[in-house]
Amino acid sequence: MTLHIPRIPGIDFAAVGKQFGHLEIEHSDNENDAAVIPSPLAVIGGGDGPTVLLIAGTHGDEYEGQVLLQELIRTVQAEDVTGRLIVLPALNICAVREGRRVASVDGVNLNRAMPGSAAGGPAQQIASIVAEELIPMADYVMDIHSGGNASEYVPSAFVYLGPTPELWAAKVAAVTAFNAPYCVAVKPMLKAGSISGAADLAGVPMISTELGGRGTVSVPILQRAKEGLRSLLGHWGVLKDESKPLASQSAERPIHWVQLTAEAAVHSTMAGLFEPLVVLGQKVSAGDVVARVHAVEELDRPAKEFHSPIDGVVAIVRHPAIVNVGTTLVNIAVDHGTTPPEGNHVPS
Ligand SMILES: [Zn+2]
Helix, strand or coil: CCCCCCCEECCHHHHEEEEEEEEEEEEECCCCCCEEEEEEEEEEEECCCEEEEECCCCCCCCCCHHHHHHHHHHHHCCCEECCCCECCCCCCCCHHHHHHCCCCCCCCHHHHCCCCCCCCCCHHHHHHHHHHHHHCCCCCCEEECCCEEEEEEEEEEEEEEECCHHHHHHHHHHHHHHCCCCEECCCCCHHCCHHHHHHHHCCCCCEECCHHHHHHCHHHHHHHHHHHHHHHHHHHCCCCCCCCCCCHHHCCCEEEECCCCCCEEECCCEEEEEEEEECCCCCECCCEEEEEEEECCCCCCCEEEECCCCCEEEEEEECCCCECCCCCCEEEEEECCCCCCCCCCCCC
């Protein structure tokens, strides 16, 4: 038996062994006269078992996942695998080449482009291959993000609440196996075109991450995520000899659950120089001053203070210091401690 996908030439998804290929993105312009931009892909097949889809580089300036998946591709052999690993380490290849969140070729946020269009621009085509071909083939999905150039997150797994009790339970189990220091939960945005939304719609358990940011990688965050990724792949049953995550492991390093809401984002109301007054993971109370913005050239104007709208935990801090009206400075998350929030949210 063979299994081929026309827009992923040369790959037999049913084969045992390690294969390298690419998503074939048709696009011709001044830079790309060959009319094909290849987004790299590895398929590591080990026979019958679950299919796990692993993605990084959905945003080109988020490097933690790109490094993790490059290493995974090089270190995992077909004999280590039960089932199939499909690994896309640089999904929005145009954005990855530029080291930017979105690519200048189309300016499209790939994580808002699902389910995409086979007749659209590069990000739209990538989205349609992910939503129409790869997610339906998968039993589990992980898409690895971080704060990118613009921000830094507490090192976290990241999940949409719900959409069903069964999917939520599978996500909580996966987050527990991954064992990042934090888990950020958000209400689902099914119509917003994210990969998490596409997986929810397809009924496939998926977790994402926010592993730091600032347009670089952190050695301790990366090390913990390497261990977590192996543990997760053992939990999902796709890596043969990976020992199952121990209950004691998560008892020693409990996951801190927080919930992000749009209302708890602190936006700047003036342009200038951003000064954070809090650090990631810090507990704050409603009304606490969390940031100031200084007018760069108006020396007689006092700095403007910005306050936390809620009691909570500092989950995201803006990275570049120069900000505009509307720039998000800090995000405060609702603190759930070590208990996952209720996830039985059925989106309307
Ligand atoms: Zn991202």
